[in-house]
Amino acid sequence: MIEHIHQAFALFLTFENVMVVFVGVLIGTVIGAIPGMTTPMGVALALPFTFTMNPVTGILLLLGIYKGGLYGGSITAILIKAPGTPAASCTVLDGYPLTQKGEARKALDIALYASCFADFVSNLSLILLAGILAGFALKFGPPEFFTLIVFSLTIIAGVSGEDLARGIVSAGFGLLFATIGLDMVYGTNRFIFGNWNLMGGLSFIPVLIGLFALPEIIHYFSNRGSSRYESPPMIGSGAGFAEFRRCFKSIFRGSLIGVALGAIPGIGGAPSAFLSYSEARRTSPNRERFGKGELEGVAAAEAGNNGVAGATMIPLLALGVPGDVITAVILGAFMIHGLRPGPLMFVENLPMIYALFIGIMLSSAYLFIIGKLSIRSVSRIASVPNRILYPVVLVFCLFGSFAINNSAFDVLVMLLMGVVGYLMMIFRFPAPPFLIAFILGPLLEDNFRQSMILSEGGLGILFRSGICWVFWMLTLLSVVLLVKSRRRHIPLAG
Amino acid sequence: MFRGRLTGICILLIGAATFAVLIPAGIVVPGSVDQLALAPDFWPRIVAAVIFLMGLIMVARPGPPAPEAGALSWKKRFPGLCVVGACLFGFHLLIPYLGMVAGGTAVILILMWYAGERGLYRLFGIALSVPVILYLFFVQVARIPLPLGWFESLGSLVYDACQCAVV
16 A cells, blocks of 8 residues: 555656646636636536646646636625525525625635635545445435435525525425426426427526526616615625634534535535535524624535535546536546546556545645635725626626527526516525525436336335435424424524 | 515415416326326426415415615616616627627626716726627637627637737
């Protein structure tokens, strides 16, 4: 083993490798911060550049972009309420109110600390627990996924604010919108109404931008002349060790949630971020401040988000199964270089695996450096007057939505979702439940139907394993705690 | 409280309309479905029923009243909504003609002017530079083509000039 580690260091320690991780994290941070540019897009665009690189260098570039992208989405989420990535939509809940209160710098700092810590924990879990977590992930079939997602949907209660009924209605609309497209089993049309653009369903990024960024901008212009909306907030001072220590429990828990969910193929950063946020809110002594600008909320969301980073590599490296779109692109990079991830790779290419681990650990350090260097300048965006900032952000969103599929239809989807989001804002229906349900709805329905196919209609399959029972119990516990807290009329953030 | 109940009634009606009208009209259910749970309309019907139920609950328990401080009437919001709506939907409709750059320039100009920006240099400087920078980023860096509409030939000239400068 010592010899393998020695070989790994020899493989990794070149100027090219050390720099490419830095460049990757930097590119990923920029891409993640731009609304409409997605991290999978950035990774896919960088893939051709890796053809001429050696395997370790090429894959480290893609991993760097991935990690930078996970953090970068939080920057615009905090500063201008335009999350650059789906998972960053949870960071908006407390990050943007902090900016409005003049504490943008503090929010950005705590987001960075939480991201780096969670990323580090995730990398450690990849290195030390790949085999165990891969074995755990292998036990998940459609019934287990279904019960996991049912449990995940209980986080809607945590982000619904004061009125749970409104949160459930919002989630219901998210579930309905997610059914638009072709039916998975029979291939028939659902809510297409003759428009072939809808056959693939609604693109996620236009929905995300329309729901979160546009309502705020529409609200500003409809309230034009109100001085409250013109004075740019102060940037404020940064967050130090005291704030980090205060939020540490939520950061650590969020990291573990991210690791657990990241290791399961197909879940992703958004559910992990929302689950971490919901748990932090449930256990925090400051739960009434969640949603109104609470640092712990930002920390929990970012920890859950970045906790998946290393863990999503577990099914890829240990089993050869990509967990999401990004790891699917990275799998492509492996195959282009003649490598096949999976158990055999740990036997035949162990030094290369260790070299990747070293690079992945270095990326956490680079993330901290790049984040710290950029915060000082990036946070000045918060001091730009809204009469300049909002039109510019709007054009960013328009370009970004069009660029996803090179389609004006996606721009229309974004605009219509902006109208929906604005009406939801006016009538006090929270947006996060809509988004969570939009993400999880298809997974829930698909896994339920696959379970029914396996069992030929029998519901007993949903209770077939210990994992299913664990998630049913967790769901029940979550509901009981929710009912208890509502009965005690604990003021909930919203 | 009245507004809360009214909202609940609207939600109730939306749920009912979805269940009774939208789903039958919008979802094709093949005749060969043998399991109810596998039918394409099974899941949407459950969701519509939940929305209907929540509407009932909202009518029965309207929830906390909305904060009134600082809220403008719809009449006062209307001009701003018209301006921003016209800009956004106009942009979408005019993409094939104006293209992304000219359309983006127009959006920034109109909205900044409406929001109170009167510095001409800042106004035109930002309105002209931001869409061009974004265009160059997406086309040159991200390699994603964006339409320029009537200005396609001008864009080709500029692109060729940039390529020559780089070479």
